[in-house]
Amino acid sequence: MATSATTKARKAAARRAGAPGDAIALLKADHKEVKGWFEDYEDLEDDAAKGALSAKICKALKVHTQIEEEIFYPAARAATGDKPLLDEAKVEHAGAKDLIAQIEAMKPGDDLYDAKVKVLGEQVVHHVGEEEGELFPESRRAKMDLVALGQRMAARKKELMAGAA
Secondary structure, three states: OOOOHHHHHHHHHHHHHOOOOOHHHHHHHHHHHHHHHHHHHHOOOOHHHHHHHHHHHHHHHHHHHHHHHHHHHHHHHHHHOOHHHHHHHHHHHHHHHHHHHHHHOOOOOOOOHHHHHHHHHHHHHHHHHHHHHHHHHHHHHOOOOHHHHHHHHHHHHHHHHHHOO
């Protein structure tokens, strides 16, 4: 089935505008949400509230990194050829996953719990800065089909969120 000029124009506009179906828009929305949660965490004093919010942060980050590694990064690597930047992103993910595992093995109130959540937030802010400042613009320039990629990522995210503990 041929794609109409109208459909092509709509998809191109969505890619440029960062429409909800756009992979980069999806990732940026995740970034914004998690950064907000880290800010909220700083204001908490109650251990139960800290535990609930840190669990929410960890779950979201695990799902986010998984959809990036399974879907976005391979597509970006193929389209951009930027092996060093994507290799660095994978190493940053590994560091975040290690810290998430440490946090999940602890309880709020344990020694270093708050510090680990804070450091995780700082690592995420650094990682987000590189993705949004370098990888995402490079991916747009490479003319990736970000709408189709976004649809695949949204479906996978929904699946992972439903199955995550």
